[in-house]
Amino acid sequence: MKTTLSKYITNFEVIWSDSKRLLKVLNRLLDLLLKIHLAPEREQKYKAYVAKKKNETEQKKQLYINEEEATTIQSPISxxxxxxxxxxxxxxxxxxxxxxxxxxxxxxxxxxxxxxxxxxxxxxxxxxxxxxxxxxxxxxxxxxxxxxxxxxxxxKFSCPNIRNQRRNATRCEFKDIERYKRKKPMNDSDKERKIAACNERIRYFRNKIVAPTESPVLNSISENDSDIEDSVEDLSRDVSRKQLKSLKGIIKEVLLNSEKKTISAIVLHSNS
Structure with missing residues (x-):
């Protein structure tokens, strides 16, 4: 019993003598606590999503097993x-x-x-x-x-590529109007008719540019923000992932003000 206990203590000391293991455990602990307390809705949705995917895979496996059993029983060829x-x-x-x-x-x-x-x-x-x-x-x-x-x-106009094509078409029509106005030898009637046709096409393109799938939530998001996901999450009560990451860094700096000294002190305390 004594030899087994001494081996266990030695192995435990060797495992926790490395600072990387302590930092890894600390990171995971901080991530878990911050997600539970500051982003409970997102964490709950993620857990529900994981459980749903796991249930779907189990159902697919069971269905495949049942189909394989049925084919092997009914016919000699599977x-x-x-x-x-x-x-x-x-x-x-x-x-x-x-x-x-x-x-x-x-x-x-x-x-x-x-x-x-x-x-x-x-x-x-x-x-x-x-x-x-x-x-x-x-x-x-x-x-x-x-x-x-x-x-x-x-x-057809819900696609962003087609919307860009429509915008380019309107710009071309405006250029044609300016060109018709600058053209001197053209008759006034022909000039007015062509300008009216260009204006009509511009109105048609502008009416078709707006996609029916655009939502008011995405319209309220600022265009300068590149991360759409974080912007949508700001509308809820959960703290964004960027804020959680920065907060975790601040907590680590407070806990481990002087990293080497603090970690060595923790290691010595755990060994004792």
Whole structure:
């Protein structure tokens, strides 16, 4: 018992003799306390998100296990999940195997039955893989068609690139108006008609520039702030991540005013 206790004490002293371990524990402790007390809503949302993702992965695993059990019970052929390149090579590999079994000599009656069974098995696999890949490809095509139809229904001017194109088009129209005004040999009627057409196009572009998806919360955020996430979080009661980080640095400076002396004192105190 004494030897075990002395070994345990020695190992504990060796572990906590390094200052990096103490600083790591201190950082984690400060992060935890600051998040719980100064940003409880964000921490609660993060925990709910992690629990939700964990539950989803567990459900997917259980569903996959149930499907695999059902396929193994119902049919002798079970399709394994493969990558994209693996799916491409499934049928080709099975055809190569079947050709190899067909070309083998069949003089021996014992091996003949084995080869026939292998050829039948390869044929069954080829049919199963072909059927599965065909259904998967049809499903993918349907999803792509639905996505394409949905994109066509959406407003074309909600895209920021198209908004920039509209703004550039308005600038070009203003330049055309100035050019028509400076042009001397042009008739007044033609000049007025072209300027009116330019103004009409400008009104059309300006009406289409504003995207319907813009929210009042994002409009209230200042344009100079590059970090949108921190700006949105400022609207809630939680302290932003930048403020938490700076506050953690201040607390560490207060706790560890002279780092080496304080850490060595903590180490000596823990060893004693």
């Amino acid at each position: 399709f394994m999940n493969k990558s994209r390149n693996g799916k491409r090579n499934l049928v080709n590999n099975e055809r190569k195997r079947r050709r190899k079994y067909v070309k083998k000599p069949k003089g021996d009656p014992i091996n003949k039955q084995k080869l026939v069974n292998k050829v039948i098995r390869c044929t069954e696999r080829i049919e199963t893989y072909t059927k599965f890949l065909t259904t998967e490809f049809q499903k993918f095509r349907k999803e792509q068609e639905v996505k394409g139809a949905r994109k066509e229904k959406e407003d």
